Amino acid sequence: MHVPDGFINLPVSAATGAVAAAAVAVSLRGARRELDERTAPLAGLVAAFIFAVQMLNFPVAAGTSGHLLGGALAAILVGPYTGVLCVSVVLLMQSILFADGGLTALGVNITDMAVVTTAVAYVLFRALVTVLPRTRRSVTVASFAAALVSVPAAALAFTGLYAIGGTSDVPLGKTLTAMVGVHLLIGIGEAAITALTVGAVIAVRPDLVYGARGLTAPLKLRVGGELVDAAPTAPEVPSPRSSRTVWAAGLVTALVLAGFVSFYASADPDGLEKVAADQGIDKKTEEHHTADSPLADYGVKDISDARISGGLAGVIGVGVTIAVGSGVFWAVRRRRTATVDGGAASVPPETV
Known part of the structure; x- marks a missing residue:
């Protein structure tokens, strides 16, 4: 769903750029509360994993494909604010390095693919885990549902932006129906990958999943015919080696997906490209500023072998x-540590 230059006019592109900048600024502050010794090393890996999986377009209908957006996955793994930053980093790299998503449309893409998907997914995810049994399976089920809904929500948001600042005169009712319909199908793939x-x-490592924290129900004991909470036990502290193993496994997976599996991805246009061609949204598409x-x-320029070129570009x-x-x-994370240390240092000692 990477919007190219020319789909949305400059005033609306500039306005969404301001919205995206504000969302990133808020997320930078919010991420300081989310990033700790567990999530900070994982966050960069999550961004790289989303980049890799986005290269794997999967078929969803005749002549149409889809790919992961990643907002739900990032929000659940590392937190909603950090999730917005993860997807924003991916979109920035794709636009600058790979000419995927327009430079003037970067604000549109961040607003739609990073902010909308993450916010919708995490709100729904938190609502579901609140009412579902407090188990790991419930987290997975809630992840599936949140990811499924986040994709058509992004399609709906794009249609709204196009209604305000679209550069072509197209029937918005048909565009809305087509966008939401095809992205409901793509949402199924997104939900499966996320879950x-x-x-x-x-x-x-359940402790690494931000959305699963605090979901373990307290142990109950029956005393005198009544159920009471058992005394809490000290949580098991995972070893640093375990964290490094998860990180290494995730990195290897991302490299294999981007460097090898991506060659077998569907070559059909994705949902937005297909709808744009069918409905005439792409009449004023502009060439990407970094198309050369x-x-x-x-693909890597001057490498003729498509498999090697695409795989190397993915890596x-x-x-x-x-x-x-x-x-x-x-x-x-360093800013958070400095703030905490500075705050602690500024507290005067108690006097007796």
């Missing part, structure tokens, strides 16, 4: 995304 990924992490970059269209993309993402989250 499988969240379930896999929960199976080995060495990595444009997810480079994963590497750059994890480097940039990790740098951002390290800086945010």
Whole structure:
């Protein structure tokens, strides 16, 4: 659903750019509360994983494909504010390096694919885990439902933006029906990927899943015919080696997906591209400003072998995304540590 330049006029693009900038600023502050010794190393990996999986277009209908948006997955794994930053980093790398998503439309894409998907998914996810049994399976089920709804929500948001600032005169009713309909199908794939990924992490390190924290129900004992809470036990502290193993496994998976599996992805246009061609939204599409970059269209320039070119571009993309993402989250985490330490240092000692 990467919106190219020319779909949305400049005034609305500029306005969504301001909205996106404000959302990123708020998310940077919110991420300082979410990022700790567990989520900070994972956040950069989540961004790289989303980049890799977005290269895997899957068929959803005749001549149409879809790909992961990633907002729900990021929000559940590392928190909603950090999730917005994860998807924003991915979109920035895709636009600058791979000419995927217009530069003037970057605000549209961040607002739609990062902010809307993350916010809708996390609100629904929290509502579901509140009413469902407090189990790991409930987290997986809630992840599936939240991801499923987040994709048509993004399609609805795009249609609303197009109604305000679209550059072509098209029947909005048909466009809305087509966008929501095809993205409901794409949402099923998004939900499956999200649930499988969240379930896999929960199976080995549930403490790493932000959305699963605090969901363990207290142990009950029957005393004198009444159920009472058992005395809490000290939580098991996972070893640093365990965290490194999860991180390494995630990185290898992202590299394999981007560097090898992506070659077998569907070549059909994605949901937005298909609807745009059918409804005439793409009449004023502009060429990307970095269309001649060495990595444009997810291939390495001057390498004729498509398999090698695409695989190498995918590996480079994963590497750059994890480097940039990790740098951002390290800086945010360091800012939080400095704030906490400074606050603690400013508290005067008690006098007796």
